[in-house]
Amino acid sequence: MTAIGxxxxxxxxxxxxxxxxxxxxxxxxxxxxxxxxxxxxxxLMMVYVSFWTxxxxxxxxxxxxxxxxxxxASDTYIGALWTTIxxxxxxxxxxxxxxxxxxxxxxxxxRNKTVATALLVLCVIPFWTSFLIRxxxxxxxxxxxxxxxxxxxxxxxxxxPIDALLFTELSVVIGMTQIYCVFMVGPIAFxxxxxxxxxxxxxxxxxxxxxxxxxxxxFPLSLPGVVVGAIFVSVMVLGEFATAAALSGRKVNLxxxxxxxxxxxxxxxxxxxxxxxxxxxxxxxVAGLLRLVDLRREL
Amino acid sequence: MRAPALKPVLAVYTGxxxxxxxGPLLVLGILSFQSGPEGGPQFPILHWSTYxxxxxxxxxxxxxxxxxxxxxxxxxxxxxxxxxxxxxxTLGVMSAQAFRQRFRGSGIVFYLIVLGMxxxxxxxxxGTALLAxxxxxxxxxxxxAFVLHVVYTFPFAFLVMLAIFNRFDPAVEEASWxxxxxPARTFRKVTFPLIFPGVLSAMLFCFTLxxxxxxxxxxxxxxxxxxxxxxxGTFSVEIHPNIFAFGVLTTLFSLALLGVYAVxxxxxxxxxxxxxxxxxx
Numbered sequence: 001m002t003a004i005g006x007x008x009x010x011x012x013x014x015x016x017x018x019x020x021x022x023x024x025x026x027x028x029x030x031x032x033x034x035x036x037x038x039x040x041x042x043x044l045m046m047v048y049v050s051f052w053t054x055x056x057x058x059x060x061x062x063x064x065x066x067x068x069x070x071x072x073a074s075d076t077y078i079g080a081l082w083t084t085i086x087x088x089x090x091x092x093x094x095x096x097x098x099x100x101x102x103x104x105x106x107x108x109x110x111r112n113k114t115v116a117t118a119l120l121v122l123c124v125i126p127f128w129t130s131f132l133i134r135x136x137x138x139x140x141x142x143x144x145x146x147x148x149x150x151x152x153x154x155x156x157x158x159x160x161p162i163d164a165l166l167f168t169e170l171s172v173v174i175g176m177t178q179i180y181c182v183f184m185v186g187p188i189a190f191x192x193x194x195x196x197x198x199x200x201x202x203x204x205x206x207x208x209x210x211x212x213x214x215x216x217x218x219f220p221l222s223l224p225g226v227v228v229g230a231i232f233v234s235v236m237v238l239g240e241f242a243t244a245a246a247l248s249g250r251k252v253n254l255x256x257x258x259x260x261x262x263x264x265x266x267x268x269x270x271x272x273x274x275x276x277x278x279x280x281x282x283x284x285x286v287a288g289l290l291r292l293v294d295l296r297r298e299l
Numbered sequence: 300m301r302a303p304a305l306k307p308v309l310a311v312y313t314g315x316x317x318x319x320x321x322g323p324l325l326v327l328g329i330l331s332f333q334s335g336p337e338g339g340p341q342f343p344i345l346h347w348s349t350y351x352x353x354x355x356x357x358x359x360x361x362x363x364x365x366x367x368x369x370x371x372x373x374x375x376x377x378x379x380x381x382x383x384x385x386x387x388x389t390l391g392v393m394s395a396q397a398f399r400q401r402f403r404g405s406g407i408v409f410y411l412i413v414l415g416m417x418x419x420x421x422x423x424x425x426g427t428a429l430l431a432x433x434x435x436x437x438x439x440x441x442x443x444a445f446v447l448h449v450v451y452t453f454p455f456a457f458l459v460m461l462a463i464f465n466r467f468d469p470a471v472e473e474a475s476w477x478x479x480x481x482p483a484r485t486f487r488k489v490t491f492p493l494i495f496p497g498v499l500s501a502m503l504f505c506f507t508l509x510x511x512x513x514x515x516x517x518x519x520x521x522x523x524x525x526x527x528x529x530x531x532g533t534f535s536v537e538i539h540p541n542i543f544a545f546g547v548l549t550t551l552f553s554l555a556l557l558g559v560y561a562v563x564x565x566x567x568x569x570x571x572x573x574x575x576x577x578x579x580x
Contacts, residue, residue, distance in 0.1 A: 023482075027397035028408055031390045031453065035411050038446040039418065042426025049429050102316045105309035119313065126320055128553035130511050132530045133546035136538065137323035140330050145341040147326045178319060210305060239419020242513060246534050256421045256514075263518065268429060275425050282419070 046275045054269035067269040071277070077258060077270075081277065084254045087173060087244075088237045088285075094177040095233050096226065099184035103225070106185070107192025108218065120189065123182045131179070135246045138175045142166040142247075167249035175243045180236055184229035191225030192218070224293050234285050238278060324550075331543035336362040340540050351544035364539050372529035375440055376510055379525060382441070383448040383509035388501045390449070391456025392494070395464050396486075416454040420514025423447055428518045437521060444520035448509045455508060456501035463497030496567050503560045507553065 053062040071077045102123075110116045126134060141147045142165040149161040165171060195218065203213045241256030253261075255278045262271035330340060335350030336359075353359050357366060394412060398405060427447055431438050438444070471493070475485040491498075513527040524532065533542055 024397040024400045024402040024405075027393045028402075031394040031412060031457070032408055034390065034446070034449060034453070035415055038427065039415050039423060039450045040411070042423055042430050043418070044426075045430045045433070046422065046426040049433075098316065098319075101309055102313050105306075105313045109306050109309055122317060123320060125554075126324060128507065128557060129324060129546060129550040130527060130530065131513060132527055132534075133327070133542070133549070134323065136530075136534070136542065137327040137546070139538065140326050140341050140543075141323050143341055147322075147342060150342050178323065182320070235417055235419060239421050239514070241421060242531065256419075259421050259425055260517070263425065263428065268432070271425055272429065275422050278419070279422055286417075 043279070046272045046279075049269060050272035050276045052269050052272075054267060057266050059268045067273045071270065071273045076253070077274065080253045080255050080258045080274075083169075083252060084238065084256075084278075085281070087169065087176070087252070087254065088234060090173050091176045091180065091237050092230060092233055094173065095181040095184040096230070098177060099181045099229070100188060100226075103185045103188035103192060103222075104218075107189035107222075108195065111197075116189070116193065120186065123185060127182075132242060132246070134179060135175055135243050138171065138178070138247055139166065142171050142174065166247070167251060169248065169252050171247040172244050172252050175247045176237055176240065179243065180233045183232035183236070184226075187228040187232070188222050188225035191222045195221050224295060227289050227293050227295065231286055231289050234289070235282060238282050238285070327543045328547050330540055331547050333540040333543075335359070335540065336364050338540060340538050340543065351539070351541045352548070354541045355545055355548065364541070367529070367533065367541055367545060368524070369526060369529050369545065372524050372526040375523060376526035379440055379445060379448060380506045380510040382445055383452055384502050384505040387449050387452040387456045387505040387509075388498060390453045391460050391501050391505075392498060394453075394457050395460030398461060399464050399467075399469075412454050412457050414454075415450045416452075420447075420451070420512070421518070423450060424515040424518030427515075431519075438519055440516065440520040440523055440525055444516045444525070447515040447519050448512055451512060451515060452505040452508045455504040459501040459504060460494070460497055463494050467494065493571075496564055496571075499560060499563055499567070503557075506556070 049059060050067060051063045051065065052059045052067075053064050054067055106116050106119045110119065139146070143149070144161045144163060144166065146166065148165060149158075152158045153161065199217060200213055203217060208216075239256055241254055241260050244252045244254050244257055245260075255274050258274045259271045259278075262268070262274065329344070330342070331351055332344065332347050332349065333340070333351065334345040334348045335354060338345045338348075338350075350359065354364075355367060355369075394408075398409070424447065427443055428438065430436075431443050436443070467490075471489055472485055475489045476482065480488070511527060513531065516525050516528055517531070520528065530542065530545075
C-alpha cells in the first residue's frame with residue numbers, strides 16, 4: 001500500500017501541480033451522477049411509493065401504511081415471502097454442495113493452470129446462451145415425456161414417468177441450481193488455487209489424514225470464496241422470477257413474481273411494498289454473510 | 300495434492316457436473332431438429348429435419364404455428380447492446396482512471412458503482428418505472444431501459460479496467476509527461492493503446508450482459524419489445540421447437556462474437572509484443 005502511495009505521490013509531483021488534484025473528480029463525476037439518478041433515486045422512489053395510497057387503477061401521493069398492512073395480512077404475499085426464503089435456502093445449499101467438489105478438483109487437484117482455466121471456461125460457456133432459453137431448456141428435460149423420464153424408464157428404474165419433475169417447486173430448484181452454481185464454483189476455485197501447496201504437504205508429512213487436512217486447512221482457507229459465491233447466488237436467487245414463471249407453471253410465486261403481477265395489474269404501491277421487503281431481506285443476507293469473513297483482509 | 304484415491308473420483312464428479320451444466324442445452328440442440336410442424340418440443344424425434352430453422356427465417360409455408368416475433372426485437376437488442384457498450388465502457392475507463400489516484404470519498408463511490416451490478420433487476424426496474432410514471436416520462440427501450448442497462452454493465456467495465464490499471468506501469472506515462480506531452484495526448488497515444496486489451500474485455504462484458512438483459516428491461520421498456528422480452532412472451536403460450544432452434548442460433552452467434560473478441564485480443568497482444576521487441580532491440 002505504501003509503495004502505491006509513493007508511486008502516486010511521485011506521479012502527482014511530476015505532473016503540473018494543482019491542476020491534477022481536481023481531475024479524479026471530473027473523471028468520476030459522470031459515473032456517480034449516472035448511478036445517483038438511475039440507481040439510487042429509483043430505489044428511493046420505490047420506498048416512497050410503498051407508502052402511497054393505492055386506488056383501483058392508480059396511486060396517489062397521499063401517505064399511508066395501508067399497502068403495508070395489506071401485504072402482511074395477505075396469505076398470498078406472506079406465502080410468497082416464505083417460498084422465496086425457502087427456495088433461496090435450498091438453492092444456496094444445493095449450489096454449495098454441488099459446486100464445492102468441482103471447485104476442489106479445479107482449484108486444488110488440477111495443478112496445471114491451463115487445464116484449470118480450460119475447465120472454468122467450460123463452466124462459463126453456457127452463459128453465452130440466452131438466460132431465458134437456458135431456463136426453457138429444462139422443460140424438455142424434466143417433462144412427463146422428457147429426457148430424464150425417458151432415461152429412467154429406458155433403464156427400467158421406474159415403471160411410470162415421474163410427474164413431479166416439472167411444474168413443481170422441485171423443477172424451479174433444479175433450474176436455478178444449474179444456472180447459478182457456476183457463481184459458487186468460480187470464487188471457491190479461485191481461493192483454493194491460492195493455497196500454498198507447501199502447507200498441505202507439511203500437514204501430510206506430519207501424518208494428517210486428508211479429511212483432517214480438509215477440515216483444518218483447506219476448508220477454512222476457501223471460506224472467503226464460499227462467502228463471495230453465496231453473496232452472488234443469494235442476490236440473484238432472491239431477485240428471481242423468470243425461472244419460477246417458466247418452470248413452475250405459475251404455481252410457485254416468489255416475491256419477484258408478485259412484483260411482476262402487481263405491476264401488470266397496475267397495483268404499483270403493492271409492488272413497491274414487495275420490492276422494499278425484498279430489498280430488506282437482501283440487505284440482511286449480504287450483511288450477515290459479510291460478517292462471516294473479513295473480505296477486505298482476505299482478498 | 301497427494302490423495303491418490305480422491306483425484307479420479309473428483310475428476311469423474313467434475314465430468315458429471317459439466318454434464319449437468321450442458322445436459323439441457325444438448326437436449327435443446329437435439330430437439331431443435333424435430334420434424335415440423337407436427338413435432339412437439341419433446342422426445343421422441345419423429346424424424347430429423349431442419350424445419351424449425353427454416354421456420355425462423357420464414358421459409359416454410361404458413362401453418363397454424365405463429366412465427367416467433369423476434370425480428371424487430373433482435374434489431375432493438377443489438378442497437379441497445381451497442382449503445383450500452385459504448386457508454387458503459389467510456390464511463391468504466393473514466394472511473395477506473397480516476398481511481399488511480401486516491402481521492403476523498405473513493406470508498407463510497409466504489410460501493411455506489413458496484414451496487415449497480417448487485418441490485419436485482421426487478422428492484423431497479425420497478426423503481427425506474429415508478430419514477431418515469433410520476434415524472435410523466437414515457438418508457439422506451441432506448442431511454443429508460445438504456446439507462447438501466449448502463450447502470451448494470453458500467454460496474455463490470457469499471458472492475459475490469461480497475462484490474463487492468465492495477466497492473467499498469469505509470470512510468471511510461473511519466474516519461475511522456477516529462478517530455479512535455481499534454482495529459483490528454485499522453486492518454487490517447489500512450490495509456491490507451493496499453494490498456495486496449497482491457498477495454499476490449501470490458502466491451503465484451505457490456506455487450507453480452509446488455510444483449511441478454513431481461514429483468515430491468517421488462518419494467519423499464521415500453522411497448523416495443525427487445526429480444527429477451529419477445530422470448531419471455533412465448534413462455535405463456537405453448538412452446539414449439541422453433542424457440543429451441545432459435546436458441547441454438549443465438550448461441551452460435553454469441554460464440555462467433557467470442558471468436559471475434561479472441562482474434563482482436565490476440566492481434567493486440569501480438570502488436571504489444573512486437574513493440575516490446577522493437578524497444579529491446
